[in-house]
Amino acid sequence: MTLLKKFFKQQDFGLVKGFNGGVSFGGPPAMTAWCYLRDGVLIDTCTRHLKNPLLACLAQEKIDTVVITHHHEDHSGNAGPIRRAFTIPVYAHPYTVTKLSTPFSIKPYQHLIWGKAATVDALPYGDTIHGRTLSFKPIHTPGHSKDHTVYLEEANGILFSGDLFLGERIKFFRADECFEEQIASLRHVLTFDFAHVFCAHRPTLGKGKEALARKLDFLLNFYGTVKDLRTGGLGTRAIIRRLDKKEDRFVKYFTLNNACFAHMVRSAVALADKE
Numbered sequence: 001m002t003l004l005k006k007f008f009k010q011q012d013f014g015l016v017k018g019f020n021g022g023v024s025f026g027g028p029p030a031m032t033a034w035c036y037l038r039d040g041v042l043i044d045t046c047t048r049h050l051k052n053p054l055l056a057c058l059a060q061e062k063i064d065t066v067v068i069t070h071h072h073e074d075h076s077g078n079a080g081p082i083r084r085a086f087t088i089p090v091y092a093h094p095y096t097v098t099k100l101s102t103p104f105s106i107k108p109y110q111h112l113i114w115g116k117a118a119t120v121d122a123l124p125y126g127d128t129i130h131g132r133t134l135s136f137k138p139i140h141t142p143g144h145s146k147d148h149t150v151y152l153e154e155a156n157g158i159l160f161s162g163d164l165f166l167g168e169r170i171k172f173f174r175a176d177e178c179f180e181e182q183i184a185s186l187r188h189v190l191t192f193d194f195a196h197v198f199c200a201h202r203p204t205l206g207k208g209k210e211a212l213a214r215k216l217d218f219l220l221n222f223y224g225t226v227k228d229l230r231t232g233g234l235g236t237r238a239i240i241r242r243l244d245k246k247e248d249r250f251v252k253y254f255t256l257n258n259a260c261f262a263h264m265v266r267s268a269v270a271l272a273d274k275e
């Protein structure tokens with residue numbers, strides 16, 4: 001960590017307060033993560049490397065409850081320290097609760113960029129998370145991870161989307177991501193009313209629902225291309241070679257193949273073979 005500079009900021013979005021942190025390799029901060037505060041509810045907890053500035057900021061706020069979108073360390077990193085510092089409950093999907101109850105291993109790049117999540121004594125969420133005056137609906141959205149959950153503040157049409165969005169044209173999957181579940185989760189979420197999307201890596205105010213719909217279109221088009229090639233008799237490796245634009249080389253090598261374009265193709269092929 002000594003070669004890396006830590007970066008942290010807070011930003012008032014009006015409806016929502018955001019806290020953003022990451023590390024820099026010398027240029028702009030890389031792979032930063034956001035957590036958000038709305039009506040006393042903190043959605044996600046940023047990375048363990050940013051524990052001290054985040055806790056200092058939260059000490060100035062009114063925070064009653066924490067919810068976590070999924071167990072990945074850039075979302076769950078400080079749930080334990082926050083729970084202990086403010087003596088407040090932490091809610092999450094039952095898988096997240098179990099996963100975060102004991103230490104779990106992460107890869108070297110995850111240690112470097114985000115740090116290992118602290119353990120936390122969390123509780124499984126019910127149908128509704130209650131803020132001070134507003135309510136938040138947990139919606140299970142597997143695909144990015146099996147426990148992935150988004151939280152919808154229905155009264156004002158605000159979706160806290162964790163890693164469901166990330167971008168409209170994604171270029172790689174983690175090894176454990178599921179194409180079929182991502183499509184189903186996007187379709188499910190798009191049945192709800194909302195306008196603002198507070199992605200954990202890219203907040204999109206207004207037109208957020210349209211952005212999620214474009215991501216769904218992109219995945220469906222990508223899937224259609226993969227399925228056509230598969231139906232035409234190509235094997236998975238041949239499809240990867242045909243479609244790979246070598247755009248994710250840095251991510252592929254930096255993550256030691258944990259996140260890469262090939263995983264995205266493999267998951268799409270798995271769906272094509274199933275249909």
Ligand SMILES: [Fe+2]
Pocket residue numbers: 070072144163
């Ligand atoms: Fe994630």
